[in-house]
Amino acid sequence: MATLEIHDLHVSVEADNGSREILRGVDLTVKQGETHAIMGPNGSGKSTLAYSLAGHPKYTITGGTVTLDGEDVLEMSVDERARAGVFLAMQYPVEVPGVSVSNFLRTSATAIRGEAPKLRTWVKEVKESMERLHMDPSFAERNVNEGFSGGEKKRHEILQLELLKPKIAILDETDSGLDVDALRIVSEGVNRVRETGEVGTLLITHYTRILRYIKPDFVHVFANGRIAESGGAELADKLEEEGYEAYVTKGGVTA
Amino acid sequence: MADNTPAGSTTDGAIQVGGPRQPIDARVSAPASYDVADFPVPHGREEEWRFTPLERLRGLHDGSAAEKADGAGVKVEVTAPEGVTVETVGRDDSRLGKAGKPVDRVAAQAFSSFEKATVVSIPKDTRLTEPVRVAVHGEGGVSFAHALVEIGAFSEAVVVIDHTGDATLAANIEYVLGDGAKLTVVSVQDWADTAVHAAQQTALVGRDASFKSVIVTFGGDLVRLHPRVVYGGPGGEAELFGLYFTDNGQHQEHRLFVDHDTPHCRSNVVFKGALQGKDAHAVWIGDVLIRAAAEGTDTYELNRNLVLTDGARVDSVPNLEIETGEIVGAGHASATGRFDDEQLFYLMARGIPADEARRLVVRGFFAELVQQIGIPDVEERLIDKIEAELKASVA
Numbered sequence: 220m221a222t223l224e225i226h227d228l229h230v231s232v233e234a235d236n237g238s239r240e241i242l243r244g245v246d247l248t249v250k251q252g253e254t255h256a257i258m259g260p261n262g263s264g265k266s267t268l269a270y271s272l273a274g275h276p277k278y279t280i281t282g283g284t285v286t287l288d289g290e291d292v293l294e295m296s297v298d299e300r301a302r303a304g305v306f307l308a309m310q311y312p313v314e315v316p317g318v319s320v321s322n323f324l325r326t327s328a329t330a331i332r333g334e335a336p337k338l339r340t341w342v343k344e345v346k347e348s349m350e351r352l353h354m355d356p357s358f359a360e361r362n363v364n365e366g367f368s369g370g371e372k373k374r375h376e377i378l379q380l381e382l383l384k385p386k387i388a389i390l391d392e393t394d395s396g397l398d399v400d401a402l403r404i405v406s407e408g409v410n411r412v413r414e415t416g417e418v419g420t421l422l423i424t425h426y427t428r429i430l431r432y433i434k435p436d437f438v439h440v441f442a443n444g445r446i447a448e449s450g451g452a453e454l455a456d457k458l459e460e461e462g463y464e465a466y467v468t469k470g471g472v473t474a
Numbered sequence: 475m476a477d478n479t480p481a482g483s484t485t486d487g488a489i490q491v492g493g494p495r496q497p498i499d500a501r502v503s504a505p506a507s508y509d510v511a512d513f514p515v516p517h518g519r520e521e522e523w524r525f526t527p528l529e530r531l532r533g534l535h536d537g538s539a540a541e542k543a544d545g546a547g548v549k550v551e552v553t554a555p556e557g558v559t560v561e562t563v564g565r566d567d568s569r570l571g572k573a574g575k576p577v578d579r580v581a582a583q584a585f586s587s588f589e590k591a592t593v594v595s596i597p598k599d600t601r602l603t604e605p606v607r608v609a610v611h612g613e614g615g616v617s618f619a620h621a622l623v624e625i626g627a628f629s630e631a632v633v634v635i636d637h638t639g640d641a642t643l644a645a646n647i648e649y650v651l652g653d654g655a656k657l658t659v660v661s662v663q664d665w666a667d668t669a670v671h672a673a674q675q676t677a678l679v680g681r682d683a684s685f686k687s688v689i690v691t692f693g694g695d696l697v698r699l700h701p702r703v704v705y706g707g708p709g710g711e712a713e714l715f716g717l718y719f720t721d722n723g724q725h726q727e728h729r730l731f732v733d734h735d736t737p738h739c740r741s742n743v744v745f746k747g748a749l750q751g752k753d754a755h756a757v758w759i760g761d762v763l764i765r766a767a768a769e770g771t772d773t774y775e776l777n778r779n780l781v782l783t784d785g786a787r788v789d790s791v792p793n794l795e796i797e798t799g800e801i802v803g804a805g806h807a808s809a810t811g812r813f814d815d816e817q818l819f820y821l822m823a824r825g826i827p828a829d830e831a832r833r834l835v836v837r838g839f840f841a842e843l844v845q846q847i848g849i850p851d852v853e854e855r856l857i858d859k860i861e862a863e864l865k866a867s868v869a
C-alpha cells in the first residue's frame with residue numbers, strides 16, 4: 220500500500236528581501252485509499268505544501284523529509300515524482316500553446332505508464348473519461364489550457380487525474396472559481412478515482428463547500444506554515460461554523 | 475543583447491494608410507541597382523542594416539570579399555526530371571536580372587561579381603511529377619552566385635534548393651513565372667555553423683500564377699535573406715512560408731518584401747522561428763506595400779517566435795503600407811512568446827522529461843506551418859531536422 224510520509228518539512232522562497240520561511244515543520248502521512256482535507260486561511264502555506272511536494276523550483280526545501288513508500292521524493296526531479304505516482308492538480312493550470320490536449324495526454328500517459336498506451340483502447344478511455352466530465356469531444360483538439368474557462372481548466376486537471384491514476388493525488392484548490400454544477404462534476408470525477416481505493420488524496424481547500432461532495436477521512440487545519448489541528452470530518456463542520464479566526468490569532472498568520 | 479521580448483508581447487509594427495509617408499522603397503539608403511558602385515558601403519546604422527552584424531559579413535558588404543572570390547567556393551549541382559533545361563550561362567545572358575534589381579549592396583555585389591549563372595527552364599504546359607533539386611554545397615572560400623528559375627505558362631513544378639557546407643556566399647536567385655504557372659520553391663539553409671550567406675530571392679509572378687516559397691533556415695553563422703515578390707499581371711498569388719531555428723550565436727535574418735503594384739493579387743506570409751542559446755539572434759522584417767494601382771489586393775503576414783532559453787533575441791518588424799482603400803483585406807501580426815519555467819513545470823509534473831517537454835512544445839509550434847508546405851518528403855525532412863536541432867541543443 221502506497222504511503223506518502225511528510226516529516227518536519229521546512230520550505231522557503233526567495234523574496235526581494237532575502238529568503239522567507241513558509242512551511243515550518245509539516246508532519247503528515249497519507250495512505251492509499253485515504254482522503255485528507257487540508258484547510259486553512261490564505262497565506263497559511265497550503266499551496267506551498269502542494270507545490271513543494273510536486274517539486275516546483277521556486278521553493279527551497281530547508282529541512283525535513285518526504286518519502287513515498289520509503290523512496291526519497293525530495294531527491295527526485297519533477298517528472299520523476301510524477302512517474303513515481305505523485306500528481307498535482309493545479310489551482311492555475313498553465314497554457315501550453317501549440318500542444319493539443321490529445322497529444323499532451325498521450326505523451327503524459329506514455330511517460331507515466333512507461334509505454335505508449337494502445338491506440339484503440341486509449342482513444343476509448345479518453346473519450347469515456349471526457350464524457351463523464353461533461354467535456355465536449357472538440358476539447359481534445361484544443362491547445363492545452365489555451366482559452367479554457369476556469370471550469371474547463373479544472374475538468375481538464377481531473378481528466379488527467381483519471382487517466383494517469385497516481386498513487387497520491389494533491390488537489391490544490393480544485394474547487395476555487397467553480398460554480399455549483401462544475402463543482403459537482405469535478406467532485407464526482409475525484410470520487411470516481413477515490414472509489415478505486417488506489418489513490419491517497421490530499422485535498423487542499425479554503426472553503427468547506429467541496430467537502431459536501433468529497434467526504435474526507437481526516438481534516439487538518441493549516442496555519443502559520445504547519446498543521447495546527449487535526450481531526451475527522453467533524454472538524455470541517457466546526458470550521459464552517461467558526462471560520463479560521465481561532466487559528467489566525469493562535470497561529471499568528473503572517474499577511 | 476540578452477534581452478528577451480517578454481511572453482506574449484507584440485513587437486513593433488506599423489500600418490500606414492495614405493497620407494504623407496516615406497515609402498518602403500525610400501527607407502533604404504540607395505535605390506535598387508545592378509551596380510554595386512551605386513550603393514554606399516553600409517556602416518550599420520542604415521534602416522536595412524541596423525540589425526545585421528556587419529563585422530560578421532566577411533567583407534561581402536565593403537568590397538573586400540570580392541577581391542578574394544575565386545569562383546570555386548560553392549559547387550552547384552542540379553538534378554532535374556526530363557523536359558527541364560539546365561544551363562550554365564555567362565554574365566551577358568539577356569534573361570538574367572529580369573525579375574528585379576538588387577536592393578542592397580551585398581546583392582548588388584553578387585550581381586556585379588558572379589561569373590557564371592545557373593538557369594533552370596521548365597517549358598510551358600508541363601507538369602513535373604518530380605521536384606527539381608538544386609544542391610549548393612560550400613567548400614569554404616568566397617563565392618558570388620546567380621540563378622534563374624523560369625517556368626512557362628500553365629506549368630507546375632517544385633524546386634528544392636539545398637544549401638550545405640561552409641561558404642561565404644552572396645547570391646541572387648530569380649523566379650520568373652509565366653501566366654497561370656504554379657511554382658513551389660523550398661530553400662533550405664542547412665549550412666555548417668561557420669557559413670555566411672546573403673541572398674536576394676525575387677519572384678516575378680505572372681498573371682494568375684501561383685508562387686509558393688518555403689524558406690527553412692537552420693544553419694550558418696550569419697544568414698540574411700531577402701525574399702521578394704513582384705507581380706507581372708493581375709490574379710497572381712504568393713505564399714511565403716518560413717521556418718527558422720536559431721541557435722547559440724547564430725544570426726538569421728529574413729527580410730521579405732511583397733510589392734503589390736498590380737490589381738487583384740494575393741499574398742500570404744507566415745514565418746515562424748524558435749530560438750535557443752546565448753546570443754541567438756533572429757530578425758524578421760515583413761514589408762508589404764499596396765500601391766495605389768493595386769485594387770482588390772488581399773494580403774496577410776504573420777510572424778511568430780518562440781524563445782526557448784535565456785540569452786536569445788528577436789527583432790520582428792511587420793510593416794504594411796496601403797495606398798488604396800479599394801482592397802479585399804490587409805493585415806499583419808507579430809508575437810514573440812517564451813517557453814517558460816511554468817510551462818516546463820506543468821509538463822514535467824505530468825511525468826514528461828524536460829527535453830521531451832521542450833520537443834513537444836516546439837513540434838506543436840511548427841506543426842501547423844509544416845503542414846501547409848504540402849510536399850510530404852519535405853515535411854518529413856523538416857520534422858526530422860527540427861528534432862535533430864532540439865536533440866543537439868538539449869544534449
